[in-house]
Every structure is written in C-alpha cells, then in structure tokens.
Amino acid sequence: MQSPGALEISRRDLLVASAATVTVASTASLSHSQTNAPAASQSTKVSFTVNGERRELQLDNRTTLLDALREHLHLTGTKKGCDHGQCGACTVLIDGRRVNACLTLAAMHEGEGITTIEGLGQPGSLHPMQAAFVEHDGFQCGYCTPGQICSSVAMLEEMKVNIPSHATGDLLAPAEVTPAEIRERMSGNICRCGAYSNIVQAITEVAGRKA
Template sequence: MNLSTSVAFAVNGERRELVVDNRTTLLDALREHLHLTGTKKGCDHGQCGACTVMVDGRRVNSCLTLAVMHEGDEIITIEGLGAPGSLHPMQAAFVKHDGFQCGYCTPGQICSSVAVLEEIKANIPSHVTADLTAPASVTATEIRERMSGNICRCGAYSNIVDAITEVAGTKA
C-alpha cells in the first residue's frame, strides 16, 4: 500500500514538487520539506491562525489542509510577501505600529491581514457587515471580525488594527 503521493504547486512564485505522505499537512510540507519556517505551528488544530498562508489568494490555516489537496495551487507564505530591505507594505506597517511583541503569531497575522484587505476590496461581507448592499469598508469592527481567527497571546490587537488601517489608507 503506497502512502506517498507526488504533489506540485507554486510556492512564493516558484514551482515545487514534493513526494509526501498522504497525511502530511500543508504546514508540515512548507516547514519540514521546503524549509519555509516563517509559517508557524501554533495549536495544530486551526484555532490560533499562526499557520495562515494564502492559497490562490484566499487565507488558509495550513495545519488543517493536506498538502496533496493543493496540486497546481499558488501558495504565498510570509517569505513570499517581502524580504529584508524590500518589505511588503503590511510588513512595514506591522513594524511601524509595533503590531507584534513576541512575534510568533506575526507571519500568520500578516498573511491574514493582506487577505483581509483583498476580501474587503472584493466586497466580500463578514458577519459584522452592516449593509450588504453597500461596498464593504475598512472599519475597526470589520478588521477585528475578519482577523478573529488569528490569536495574539501578547495582545497587540490595537496595533495590528492600526497597521491594517494604514495599509488600507483609511481611518478605522
């Protein structure tokens, strides 16, 4: 019985092909097979958001999905957003607004933040969207709701909201 499968996907713009045990999560494929350790293993149960990456533009808890499910997908990790000296605007805003303390949740927070702004831009409503007939807007309430799947044990939430608001170019 063969428990391994070949899977190919693009990670941070680079095509990667792996042979993994069918039970390997996307998180473990990224960390253990591709050595992209920016994506963190927090709870390993989809409750903290530390492992958030973007798959085909949507945020995903990489601990809850199997690598073999992502054949042909485009995966963006924190390493794919920016680099020292060339930070993504969200990364720069997190630094400016001190949107982290210990930093463990920060990669997931940043990946989720980038996706949140894309969701708002695409007019995808959240549970707190007041008017479904009006364009979605960047408000503190919207940001907090949309980011609620990303836990920060240090409590840097207000600074995270400030960073997201700055990148959005509005006052929340």
C-alpha cells in the same frame, strides 16, 4: 539585525552538499516495506508553486500543507501554533485566499499557487503590511505575526470584492474598512502577546494607503 540562525550556520564548515530532505519520507517508507512488517506509509507526489517557484514533493499522505512548508521546504516563517485550526499562526495564501495551512493536506493542492510570509517581502524590501506592523509595533514575540500579516493582506482583498462579515451592516453597500470590520475579520488570528490594538492600526494604515 542578522538572524542568529544564519550566523550560526555560516560558522560551520559545510563539508557535505545540502541533503535532499524532501525525500526523507519516501525513503523511510521504503526501508520498512518488507514482508511481515506493517504497511509502509502511503505517499503521493504533489507539485505546486510556492512564492512563485515550482516545487515538487513526494509526501506522506498525512502531511499537512503546514508541515510540507516547514519540514520539507524549510519555509519556517509559517508557524505551527496549535495544528488544529484554532489560532491562525499558520495562515498562508492559496491563490490569494487565506487558509489555515494546518487544516489542509499538502496533497490536496496540486497545481495551486501558495504564498507564504517569505513571499510577501524580506528584510530590506518589506511588503507594506510588514512595514506597517514594524511601524505600529503590531507584534511582540513574533510567533503569530506571519499569520497575522498573511491574513490581513488577504482580508483587505476580501473587502475589496465586498465579501461580507458578521460586522457588516449593509450587505448591499460597498464594504468599509472600519476598526470593527478589521477586528471581526481578523479574529481567527490569535495574538497572546495582545498586540491587537496595534495590529488594527497597522492594517488601517495600509488600507488607507491603498485606497
């Protein structure tokens, strides 16, 4: 299935080359930094790697990593569900560890390596976790899904290195990928459509395949 968005854009006559939207924040600030006007928005230059590609941005200091990805790099696979660290829809991987991108400012990630859902796989070459979510119907509306998938990929890595959870019985024994462990560790990712039962099956399958 083709994305309706992609379909729409291809119908357009693109007369002008792609505008550099990443500069919007800084130019906007400059245009207002005149005498008697309030201080311009403070901005910072930051560079990091996103899905293996080096990106450099001049960003308002208040810009979250989430909005840097969505509004400046147009990587909208990472979702804004609450903007308050309550839902997990914005989960991305920073140097392999899962992070709520809405709870961290972009300027804090100089030189780091960020992986978003777009970096895990794409239609036609899905990451095993993406394929398992399709196979087990681990989603419905799809809005929490990128966060669930990023979170579950990092979560299995956490278990490999024996990071314990509230559900871990024996802190000295190797962590086991049980449904109870998965449910505990994935509880920061809310799915209001209620696909939890299917998501646990998808993650269990991937964990088994890797083992």
